[in-house]
Amino acid sequence: MGIAEFELIERYFSALPGYGRGVDLGIGDDCALLTVPAGQQLAVSIDTLVEGTHFLAGIDAEQLAHRALASCVSDLAAMGATPAWLTLALTLPEADEAWLRLFSQGLAAALQRYGLSLVGGDTTRGHRTLSLQVHGWVPEGQALTRRGAKPGDGIWVSGTLGDAMAGLELLQRQQPSDQVPDPFLLQRFYQPTARIELGQALRGIASAALDISDGLLADLGHLLTPENLGAQIELDRLPYSAAMLAQFDPARAQQWALAGGEDFELCFTVPHANEALLAQKLSGLAVDCRRIGRVCAEPGLVGATGGEMIALSAQGYQHF
């Protein structure tokens, strides 16, 4: 890009307010300088979103910024970490001022919501691509990880499942001109909620955790397969939103809940002995959590519904 274009971009991003603590030197030098509080481990995650693959070409830039940040911050939530800093590598076909204004507005709101500061970045010309790295911290030795589930542990999920896919379906469907797509489901797609407070509350309680980005069963596999374990899922206990149940038939809702992805809810395992403590912790939180199954010693995923047993795969289910 030309120098004038870079200056335009820098103007938008350098004006963003900061919310994360520990920023000793922010944007504008060769590196940002940051302080991790004593007794804390640094947690970092990088994610890329490519236009046409991870988001539609015409998506509202404000929504895109919010969704991109929330989906990355969700990785911090899954570790029980506190968000602190963002770096952003932005590749753009041109310095479109209207797009930049909307994107930076959305980013500012999302940074505030999750308590991060933008501390560095790079801007290049090319196919619209966003790489975001989030940084946070977690007390030494207390991070939630994907390793640690044991047979008998309860399998829990936060919030409701499948909403993001339902929202995407509504977005892509031709709407009659007099009908506005359900705002709750659209919101669940555009502005997923990273479950930061929940992740922090689960430290010392959950035996393993991750966020649901690829779909409940695919992601659950990341907790079970490395441990050579399996799970039984009580299909009738899967949590659905009222909007989902009002607008889609139960079979579709179940398929999205199992295999839909992009909800960015947390999935975690809890030893039976910790369930009372969990209940106590959950009572102070804004999000509902529900036990939907148990970890089993035998590998494989089985769904239980009305006395019937169904073999599940990461893509959904097939009957025996």
Added chain:
Amino acid sequence: MGIAEFELIERYFSALPGYGRGVDLGIGDDCALLTVPAGQQLAVSIDTLVEGTHFLAGIDAEQLAHRALASCVSDLAAMGATPAWLTLALTLPEADEAWLRLFSQGLAAALQRYGLSLVGGDTTRGHRTLSLQVHGWVPEGQALTRRGAKPGDGIWVSGTLGDAMAGLELLQRQQPSDQVPDPFLLQRFYQPTARIELGQALRGIASAALDISDGLLADLGHLLTPENLGAQIELDRLPYSAAMLAQFDPARAQQWALAGGEDFELCFTVPHANEALLAQKLSGLAVDCRRIGRVCAEPGLVGATGGEMIALSAQGYQHF
């Protein structure tokens, strides 16, 4: 990409050896968990390289990996930081196994050279684009920054200038079939050296520093303009390599040295009182450094050569 493709890519990157300390949990969870040593600030920088803009489409993948990492690590060098960790967001048009093998070989060698561990990443499909974030640490309050130059400070550069542009010129020039391009200049383009040891040695000595990525005069502007200062450059003291002098005329060499960029040498300012200490520090290092000018109280860049004074701009020079 398909799951098999992702697994292929993961296989190459998860097999990379690690050299950075403080990795508590590496690739494979929602976040990496890292420990910054006590008394140190974290230094981070993210850079994106887009095929066709920052590197040629046919570039050897091993060379690309080395050049990409060195150019990013150079930002740590410019702060006086110690490299520790890398995250890599890789967008690829396809999972080309031959390309991945070469790229991961080059990356492994570069990680070893600079002492980093790859701790996380993301792989997506699209136009070939690399975003690399480097992480390092520096003793609290001792980082070199771009702010701090004062009138009278000497302006210093490491190594020789303009070599990367000369190497690129050789690469792009049609060579007679019996002539092999100068390997030193090609190496300076493909495998720039991040001046880590020099950056660390300059802590407490240099008043300001950065690495030369855009060209000496453009980058020097980043040290001077925010302080409302200028500089006088002794053009006859600019450092050239023997290969440069043998193959290009002096005017071309000077233009590349002033405005060429991509050399990733350090440019730094040193108060007169610290020059003896600097000489002592430099005697233990493998790279030569040379004072090429002085910071002036008046804004503007002036070149001095054979008693003549020349007005310089970031793009090079024009006579009065």
